[in-house]
Amino acid sequence: MCRHLAYLGDPVSISSLVLEPPHSLAEQAWRPRRQRHGTMNADGFGVGWYADGDPVPARYRREGPMWADESLPDLARVTRTRALLAAVRSASAGTSPGAAAAAPYADGTWLFSLNGKLMGWAESEPAVVRLAGRLSAAELLQLQSRSDTALIWALVLKRLRAGEQPAEALSGTVGDVRAAGGTGRFNLLLTDGSVIAATADGDSLCYRHAAGGVIVASEPSDDDPGWQEIPQGSVLEATPAGVEVRPLPVTTGQRGTTAMTNVQIDRRLPEHFFEASLRADVTAGLTAIPKSLPPKWFYDERGSELFDKITLLDEYYPTRAERSILGERAAEIAAATRASTLVELGSGTADKTRLLLDALRDEGTLTSYVPVDVSESALLTAAERMLARYQGLTVQAVLSDFQEHLGLPEGGERRLVAFLGSTIGNLLPAERAAFLAGLRARLRDGDALLLGTDLVKDPAVLVAAYDDAAGVTADFNKNILSVINAELDGNFDLDQFEHMAVWDPAAEWIEMRLRSSVDQVVELRAISLAVPFAEGEEMRTETSAKFRRAGIARELAAAGLSMRHWWTDARGRFGLSLSVPA
Numbered sequence: 001m002c003r004h005l006a007y008l009g010d011p012v013s014i015s016s017l018v019l020e021p022p023h024s025l026a027e028q029a030w031r032p033r034r035q036r037h038g039t040m041n042a043d044g045f046g047v048g049w050y051a052d053g054d055p056v057p058a059r060y061r062r063e064g065p066m067w068a069d070e071s072l073p074d075l076a077r078v079t080r081t082r083a084l085l086a087a088v089r090s091a092s093a094g095t096s097p098g099a100a101a102a103a104p105y106a107d108g109t110w111l112f113s114l115n116g117k118l119m120g121w122a123e124s125e126p127a128v129v130r131l132a133g134r135l136s137a138a139e140l141l142q143l144q145s146r147s148d149t150a151l152i153w154a155l156v157l158k159r160l161r162a163g164e165q166p167a168e169a170l171s172g173t174v175g176d177v178r179a180a181g182g183t184g185r186f187n188l189l190l191t192d193g194s195v196i197a198a199t200a201d202g203d204s205l206c207y208r209h210a211a212g213g214v215i216v217a218s219e220p221s222d223d224d225p226g227w228q229e230i231p232q233g234s235v236l237e238a239t240p241a242g243v244e245v246r247p248l249p250v251t252t253g254q255r256g257t258t259a260m261t262n263v264q265i266d267r268r269l270p271e272h273f274f275e276a277s278l279r280a281d282v283t284a285g286l287t288a289i290p291k292s293l294p295p296k297w298f299y300d301e302r303g304s305e306l307f308d309k310i311t312l313l314d315e316y317y318p319t320r321a322e323r324s325i326l327g328e329r330a331a332e333i334a335a336a337t338r339a340s341t342l343v344e345l346g347s348g349t350a351d352k353t354r355l356l357l358d359a360l361r362d363e364g365t366l367t368s369y370v371p372v373d374v375s376e377s378a379l380l381t382a383a384e385r386m387l388a389r390y391q392g393l394t395v396q397a398v399l400s401d402f403q404e405h406l407g408l409p410e411g412g413e414r415r416l417v418a419f420l421g422s423t424i425g426n427l428l429p430a431e432r433a434a435f436l437a438g439l440r441a442r443l444r445d446g447d448a449l450l451l452g453t454d455l456v457k458d459p460a461v462l463v464a465a466y467d468d469a470a471g472v473t474a475d476f477n478k479n480i481l482s483v484i485n486a487e488l489d490g491n492f493d494l495d496q497f498e499h500m501a502v503w504d505p506a507a508e509w510i511e512m513r514l515r516s517s518v519d520q521v522v523e524l525r526a527i528s529l530a531v532p533f534a535e536g537e538e539m540r541t542e543t544s545a546k547f548r549r550a551g552i553a554r555e556l557a558a559a560g561l562s563m564r565h566w567w568t569d570a571r572g573r574f575g576l577s578l579s580v581p582a
Contacts, residue, residue: 003028003041004087004103004113004189005221006196009213009240014049015076018066018086021221026066029088034204034219040302040482043091044102045069048111049081050193055109057083057193061099083193085111092117092305095147105144105153109192112156115218116185116202118148118177119385126389127181131155134176148184152177156190166190166197167237171248174199181388183380189216196238199248200230207236207243214238265379268400274374277401278487279527286524286531286539293480295426295512295542296374300483306476313472315464318422318454321574323352329567329576330359336565336578337448338363339416343370345402346423353382356418356450357390367413368394374401403427403435406442414446422454422574425509425545432545436559440581449561449579453547457573459503462546466501466510474499477512480541489525496520500538512542552577 005025007017018025023033029041046061062069066088087103095101103113121128128151132140135154143150155176159169170188177186185202196216198205207216208227216238220227228243230236236245270276278297285292299307311319326333339360344353353369360366369390371382379397386395400406408415417439424432439449466473477499481492500513516533523530533539553563556579565578 002087002089002103002113002115003032003035003218004085004115004187005215005217006083006085006111006189006191006198007081007213007215008083008191008194008196008238011052011080011082012212013077014047014079014081014084014086015073017084017215017221018047019073019076022223023219023221025086025088025217025221028219028221029066032219034206040479041065041088041090043097044089044099045087046089046099046102046104047072047076047084047086048104048106049079049085050083051081055193057085057104057106057109057111059104059106059111061102061104063097063099063102083191085113085189085191087113087115087189090302090305092121092148092308095122095149096145098145101145101147101149103149105149107157110157110160111191112153113189114149114152115187115189115205118152118182118186119184120182121148121151125385127177127183127385130180131177131182134158152186152188156188165237166192166195167235170197170199171235174201175249181384183384187218194239196236198230198236198238200232200234200236201248202232205230205234205236207238209238209243213240214243265376266396266398266400268398268406269374273401275487278484282484282488282524283527283529286529291531291533291537291539293484293539293541295480297483298476298480298541299375300479300486302482303476303479306472306479309472310468310476313468313470315468316473317461317465317573319352321569321571322420322422322452322576323355324569325567325574325576326352326355330355331362332565333416333450333578334359334363334365337416338365338414339448340365340413341368341370341415342366343372343408343415343417345372345406345417345419346421352420353386353418354389356416357386357393360416361390365414366390366393368396370396370398370408372398372400372402372406374399403431406438408442414448415443416448416450417443418450420450420452422452422544424451425454425547426542427545428543429545432555433558436555436561440560443561443581445581447581448564449556451552451556451577451579453552453575453577454544455568455573455575456508456546456548459505462510463501463503466512466544467499471499473501473512477514477541481514484524488527490522492522493520507543507545508547509543509545511540512544513538513540515539547575549575549577557582 042065044063045066048057048059050057085104104111155173174186187203188199190197206227206229233248310316383395478494484490497514502511515538519535521532560582561579562582563577563579567576
């Protein structure tokens with residue numbers, strides 16, 4: 001996600017809006033208070049402002065985090081403006097790096113920012129293709145960066161050039177995205193120096209109107225009681241004279257309308273499961289010797305975005321290797337199973353699932369898809385993608401922790417259960433045995449398990465995959481501390497911990513650890529816990545087991561499963577096995 005703000009009113013310094021408030025945009029770049037998805041906005045920033053007598057705004061944009069830029073404070077201190085749009089960026093996977101991708105985007109008198117993301121943009125999902133089809137070849141060639149923001153800005157700009165008013169152009173664009181089957185979060189912000197328009201559709205949005213002017217922002221920059229929160233599903237239009245807020249028009253294809261009628265969500269988790277589970281895991285892990293944290297807590301919005309970036313790194317081969325196997329063998333898997341229902345454990349947003357669904361559809365057996373995940377937003381994203389792609393498909397989403405509350409849909413049809421990504425490697429041996437035995441107990445004759453497993457190989461290759469040169473995995477590892485800070489009112493200082501990736505040849509797994517660089521005490525106020533760390537003390541945050549074919553077969557057999565097929569990628573780095581009840 002991102003944070004952004006726009007201002008219209010009496011001339012003020014840029015610094016007074018962006019840097020000086022107690023909860024300024026610069027602070028929101030690393031410590032937002034109301035951001036619903038993610039905790040860090042450090043992939044770029046920009047400020048656009050209007051000078052007296054000049055209707056065309058100036059812009060200052062940079063690739064790095066706002067708080068680290070040495071030139072901005074001087075520029076912001078001496079520059080006064082009557083109108084401004086500023087933003088800090090958290091880049092979605094597959095989008096362009098660099099200053100050109102940082103908001104505000106501009107054309108003529110207009111400045112624009114997106115706080116959100118269009119799901120499936122990097123993979124050219126059908127909805128994205130349909131949206132791009134609304135633009136001419138010339139308009140596509142003129143996109144201002146390779147990003148979802150650039151595509152949405154081009155759609156807004158097309159409406160503005162056709163004569164639509166700002167709020168109408170924004171709400172119409174959100175409607176176009178929803179009608180095309182697009183999913184995501186679409187807080188759009190637009191100004192021409194005389195009016196501000198914005199949408200609240202997926203994340204927080206507020207405004208403050210006073211005699212000196214009006215500010216519209218992702219969240220309040222101070223504790224002034226005059227801030228008003230804008231309801232979700234709203235479009236705003238503001239000038240110094242006043243603010244108007246009205247509902248966004250409902251468009252066929254939006255969540256809750258026709259496109260979602262075939263989705264059922266089966267909630268298997270007890271009330272307050274996540275809060276209780278996090279508290280229990282953190283208390284147990286941080287009071288143990290040695291300390292440890294379960295890897296499932298990496299994945300807030302920021303963690304998911306970082307992992308998406310990891311999968312694109314040169315060093316990180318597993319995603320590409322598994323995808324290559326599925327690309328070559330999906331038809332064979334479909335023919336061997338003739339499954340009517342595909343159940344995907346830990347589905348996330350189901351990026352690789354289409355290969356299996358396509359093959360089952362072509363086999364003529366596919367009727368339903370069951371994504372299973374702990375994230376309801378991920379389940380809805382997966383469901384919306386698949387409903388848009390497969391006509392007549394029934395989607396039954398299961399909100400569940402596959403280790404504790406796994407449930408498979410009942411019915412007489414054949415089921416293919418897919419557990420991909422070598423996620424099973426994050427379980428310790430006893431946990432794997434319990435999980436496989438529990439899964440086997442829920443399988444019937446005719447069902448099958450498709451299991452993805454990363455394989456033992458050169459330790460140098462393995463370590464590099466978990467300790468990349470760009471440091472993305474290090475940021476991902478440290479994100480678990482950000483999650484704990486946000487959820488348990490903690491004060492982990494991420495800069496005081498170092499990322500480590502270590503190969504254990506006896507256990508044949510990679511351990512990710514965080515090493516304290518100083519003697520320190522961390523306080524988690526929500527659970528009244530003070531945690532001492534000695535300088536050099538290491539805390540395990542993940543184990544990622546690597547497998548051999550014979551060992552996988554033994555573990556499956558011990559659970560009552562018989563391996564019938566085994567495939568690897570061309571370089572033998574990753575394995576897919578297909579097993580049935582013995």
